[in-house]
Amino acid sequence: MSEATVLIEQTGTVRILRLNRPAALNALTTAMHGELMAALNDAADDPHTRCLLLTGNGRGFCAGQDLADPAMTATDGQAADVGAVVLRFYKPLVQRLRSLPVPVVCAVNGVAAGAGANIALHCDIVLAARSASFIQAFAKIGLVPDAGGTWLLPRLVGRAQAIGLAMLGDKLPGADAERLGLIWRCVDDAALADEALAVAQRLADLPTRALVETRLAIDASQQLSMDDALSEEARLQGQLGRSHDFREGVAAFSAKRKPVFKDR
Ligand code: T3D
Numbered sequence: 001m002s003e004a005t006v007l008i009e010q011t012g013t014v015r016i017l018r019l020n021r022p023a024a025l026n027a028l029t030t031a032m033h034g035e036l037m038a039a040l041n042d043a044a045d046d047p048h049t050r051c052l053l054l055t056g057n058g059r060g061f062c063a064g065q066d067l068a069d070p071a072m073t074a075t076d077g078q079a080a081d082v083g084a085v086v087l088r089f090y091k092p093l094v095q096r097l098r099s100l101p102v103p104v105v106c107a108v109n110g111v112a113a114g115a116g117a118n119i120a121l122h123c124d125i126v127l128a129a130r131s132a133s134f135i136q137a138f139a140k141i142g143l144v145p146d147a148g149g150t151w152l153l154p155r156l157v158g159r160a161q162a163i164g165l166a167m168l169g170d171k172l173p174g175a176d177a178e179r180l181g182l183i184w185r186c187v188d189d190a191a192l193a194d195e196a197l198a199v200a201q202r203l204a205d206l207p208t209r210a211l212v213e214t215r216l217a218i219d220a221s222q223q224l225s226m227d228d229a230l231s232e233e234a235r236l237q238g239q240l241g242r243s244h245d246f247r248e249g250v251a252a253f254s255a256k257r258k259p260v261f262k263d264r
Contacts, residue, residue, distance in 0.1 A: 005032035006039045007057065011197065013050040013204040015043040015102075022058025025111060027066035033089040040096050047264060050204035052100060053196055054123060055107040064114025064137060064147075082143065090115055090147045097122045098219070101264060103203040103211045107196035108174065108183070113137040115147035121156065122148060124215055125199055126183040128174035129192040134182065136166045155222065156182050207245035207261040 007018040017039050019026035028036070043049050056062055065072060065085065072080050097104060097119065106123035113135040120126055120134070128134075136153070138145050145153065145166050153162035157180045165172065174186035187195050203211060213236050221229045240246055245263045252259035 002031075004035065005029065006035040008039055008042075010049070012201065013048060014053055014197065014200045015046065015049040015051070016053045016055065016197075016200075017043070019054075019056040019062050021066075022056075022060065024066060024068075025060030025063035025113075026056045026058070026116070027063040027069075028089070028115065029066045029069045030071050030089075032066075033093065037093060037096060040093075040100065043102065044096075044100050049102060050208050050264065051102050051200045052104045053107060053200040054104065054120075055193075055196065056109050058110070060110040060116075061108045061112040061120060061132065062116025063111065064116040067141070086146050093119065094122055094148045098215070101212055102208055103200075103206075103215070105196055105200045105203065107192050108132045108134075109192060111135065111171075115149075118145065118147035118149040118152060121152055121182065124211075125203070127185050127187055127192060127196050127199065128177055128183050129189040130174050130186055131189050132174040132186075133171045134165075134174075134177050135171050136169050138169070139167055140169050156180075205261065207240075207243070207249065208264045209243060209245065210240055213240065 003020065005020050007020045009016040009018070017036070019032070019036070021027060021029070021032060043052050071085050072082070103125070104123040106120045106126045108120050108126060108128035109132060110129065111133050112120045114137040117134045117136060136145050136149060138149070144150060149166065153165060157165070161180055172180075172182070174183070177183045178186040185195075217232060217236060220232065224232065243263050245261045248259050248261060
C-alpha cells in the first residue's frame with residue numbers, strides 16, 4: 001500500500017495535517033489533493049477539533065502543483081488543461097480552507113512555492129521558519145498566480161509588492177515575509193513546531209465561533225462600506241451575544257477564573 005500523502009495527528013483539540021511527499025517537497029498530486037480535501041472535511045466534521053495546524057514533512061512545506069503528475073501531462077499532442085486542474089482542485093481547496101469552522105494555523109517549515117505558497121497564505125495565522133521561503137513560481141512556467149494568489153497578494157501586501165513578487169518570482173525568505181506583512185511571524189527553525197502548536201492550542205481554547213466569524217467578517221469587509229461593516233458587526237454581535245461562549249466569557253471574567261469555551 002502506498003504511504004499516506006497527508007499525515008493526520010491529533011494533539012488534544014488541535015488537528016495536525018502534515019503534507020507528506022518530502023522527496024518532491026510535498027508537491028501536490030491528484031491523489032494528494034484527494035487526501036488533503038478528505039482530511040480537511042474530516043477536521044471540519046469532528047466536534048472535538050477546535051483548531052487545525054497545517055505543515056509539511058521534510059525540508060519543504062509545499063512546492064505547489066506536482067508538475068510531473070499525469071493531470072499536468074499533455075496527451076496525444078494536446079496541451080494539458082491547466083484551467084481544469086485549477087477548477088477541479090485549487091478552487092475547492094481554497095474555499096474549503098477559508099470556510100473551515102475552526103481557526104487554521106500554518107507552520108511553513110521550508111520552501112512554499114506556487115500554489116503551495118498561496119495555500120499557506122490563506123491560513124488564518126501563518127508562522128514560517130527562518131530558513132523557509134515563499135516563491136510565486138507561476139510566471140517562470142508561464143502562468144498567473146493561482147490558488148487565490150491574484151486576490152490574496154494585493155490584500156496582504158499591496159499592489160506594488162504583489163506585482164513584484166508575482167512577476168519576478170523571487171525567493172522571499174521568512175523574515176522578509178514577516179517584514180512585508182505577508183505572514184504573522186518568522187521564528188527560528190528549531191522553535192517553529194513548538195511555537196505553531198502553542199498558537200494553535202491558544203486558538204483552540206478561545207471561542208471558536210467568534211474566531212471563525214472574525215475571519216469571515218474581515219474577509220467580507222473588503223467589499224463593504226464602513227456603514228455596512230458597522231451594521232454587519234452589530235448583526236454578528238447579536239448572534240454571538242446569545243451564545244454559550246459569550247455568557248461563559250463574561251461569567252469567567254466576573255469570577256476571575258479561566259473560561260471554558262465549548263461552542264463550535
Ligand atoms: O495545473 C496546474 O499547474 C495548475 C496549478 C498550478 C499551481 C502551481 O503550483 S504552479 C507552480 C508549480 N510549482 C513550481 O513551479 C515550483 C517548482 N519547483 C521549484 O521551483 C523548486 O523545486 C523549488 C524552488 C521549490 C525548490 O528548489 P530546490 O533547489 O530547493 O529543490 P529541487 O532540487 O528543485 O527539488 C527537490 C525535488 O523536488 C526534485 O526532485 P529530484 O530531482 O530530487 O527527484 C524536484 O524535481 C522535486 N520538485 C520540486 N518541485 C516540484 C517537484 N516535483 C514535481 N513538481 C513540483 N512542483
